[in-house]
Amino acid sequence: MNETVQQVLYDAARLALAAPSIFNTQPWLWAVGPDRLELRADRTRQLRVVDPDARLLTISCGVALHHATTALAGNAVDTVLLPDPADRDLLAVLHLSGEAASGRTLAQLRRAITTRRTDRRPFSQAPVPAHTLDRLVAACAQQGAHLYQVPYQHLATLALAAVAAGALHLSNPDYRVELADWTHRPLWSGDGVPVETAVEASARRVPVRDFAPFGGDTLPAGSDNDFGALYAIVYTDTDSTGSWLSAGMSLSAILLTATAAGLGTAPISDVTEAGAIREQLRQILPSGYPQVAVRLGHPQTGEPPATPRRPPEEVISLVRA
Ligand SMILES: Cc1cc2nc3c(=O)[nH]c(=O)nc-3n(C[C@H](O)[C@H](O)[C@H](O)COP(=O)(O)O)c2cc1C
Numbered sequence: 001m002n003e004t005v006q007q008v009l010y011d012a013a014r015l016a017l018a019a020p021s022i023f024n025t026q027p028w029l030w031a032v033g034p035d036r037l038e039l040r041a042d043r044t045r046q047l048r049v050v051d052p053d054a055r056l057l058t059i060s061c062g063v064a065l066h067h068a069t070t071a072l073a074g075n076a077v078d079t080v081l082l083p084d085p086a087d088r089d090l091l092a093v094l095h096l097s098g099e100a101a102s103g104r105t106l107a108q109l110r111r112a113i114t115t116r117r118t119d120r121r122p123f124s125q126a127p128v129p130a131h132t133l134d135r136l137v138a139a140c141a142q143q144g145a146h147l148y149q150v151p152y153q154h155l156a157t158l159a160l161a162a163v164a165a166g167a168l169h170l171s172n173p174d175y176r177v178e179l180a181d182w183t184h185r186p187l188w189s190g191d192g193v194p195v196e197t198a199v200e201a202s203a204r205r206v207p208v209r210d211f212a213p214f215g216g217d218t219l220p221a222g223s224d225n226d227f228g229a230l231y232a233i234v235y236t237d238t239d240s241t242g243s244w245l246s247a248g249m250s251l252s253a254i255l256l257t258a259t260a261a262g263l264g265t266a267p268i269s270d271v272t273e274a275g276a277i278r279e280q281l282r283q284i285l286p287s288g289y290p291q292v293a294v295r296l297g298h299p300q301t302g303e304p305p306a307t308p309r310r311p312p313e314e315v316i317s318l319v320r321a
Contacts, residue, residue, distance in 0.1 A: 005096055006318070008075065009037040012094075013316045016067035017309050018113050019252065021060035022269060023047055023182040024193050024307050026315065028064045033319040037094040039065050045191075049178045050169075050273055055244050059269075059292055061091050062248020063255075066143060067113055068094065070256060073106035075099060081245055091245060105260075112259035119264035119304050120199040120208050122224040123297025132261050133230065136296070139253040140234060144246030146288065147254065150231040154284040158231055158293065159206045161277050165270035168277070170213055183211055190310040197304050206231060206295070209270045222300050229297035231268075233281065239289040247291035254294060264299030267292055 013030035027045035031038040039061060046057050069077050076098040083093050140147035150158050169175045185192030195216035202221035212218045234250050236243035255265045269292045272278045281290045
């Protein structure tokens with residue numbers, strides 16, 4: 001057994017626990033072997049109401065996968081997606097195949113893993129620079145999905161989709177139970193979305209998902225209004241499990257690249273959760289299937305509170321040779 005390789009793989013899985021996930025469910029399991037790292041879906045953590053097809057679960061696992069490969073910067077990594085058709089929970093296997101150039105950009109992305117947070121507060125009026133958008137588009141494409149910047153004339157479609165999604169969700173008693181469950185977790189669980197990371201309601205270009213409809217201490221909205229925010233949609237050519245993984249890897253690349261550039265980030269998936277609303281969003285895309293939207297911009301001072309993570313021993317297992 002090569003202890004060193006196993007330790008490197010363990011450290012990557014450990015760092016990847018910081019990945020964002022739908023409702024902070026952290027629906028993944030890592031198995032670290034002497035020379036391979038396996039990523040499995042933990043379907044016990046699937047959101048039955050929000051995510052009946054496990055699409056957002058798979059996207060979340062794709063985010064974690066890209067976090068792990070970023071954590072392995074300096075190594076050449078072979079990644080095989082969905083290696084076993086008979087084992088649909090095995091989402092990816094990673095092997096190290098030597099050394100690779102790391103470079104400043106990768107080091108910055110690696111650092112961004114620990115500094116990134118979902119920021120639901122409005123962003124400022126200052127626009128996202130065009131050269132940063134170019135880098136985000138390229139980072140997304142490198143992981144297999146496409147990034148579509150929602151142009152001004154289609155912002156109303158996105159805003160209406162978000163309003164419709166919120167109304168549809170909150171009028172569904174089963175959604176309210178699921179949301180209450182994941183926003184009121186016991187401390188020991190190390191998961192879920194604390195109400196303190198939600199933001200008080202205010203006039204926004206596109207409303208954000210309400211994580212505090214049952215009350216609680218939320219963040220003040222401040223005086224910013226999202227007027228400089230960039231809204232973009234991660235979309236894929238097909239709508240398969242493999243595409244969902246790519247969408248997650250792309251989302252991770254976007255979030256880490258934006259964080260490294262000093263931007264605030266917030267994924268938005270409610271607009272893709274109901275079939276009819278997702279279809280409205282699909283109409284504004286050049287082609288393909290919307291997987292998840294994202295809001296990026298210049299954040300207010302001070303960071304939103306951190307969200308918890310599950311203890312590594314619950315999520316990462318060591319496999320002996
Ligand atoms: C696939 C996916 C979908 C998400 N959807 C939303 C959303 O619709 N609204 C939102 O405010 N946050 C959304 N998030 C952000 C998660 O709630 C957040 O990652 C999680 O609570 C952990 O917090 P952190 O990102 O600050 O680490 C999403 C994240 C992922 C990966």
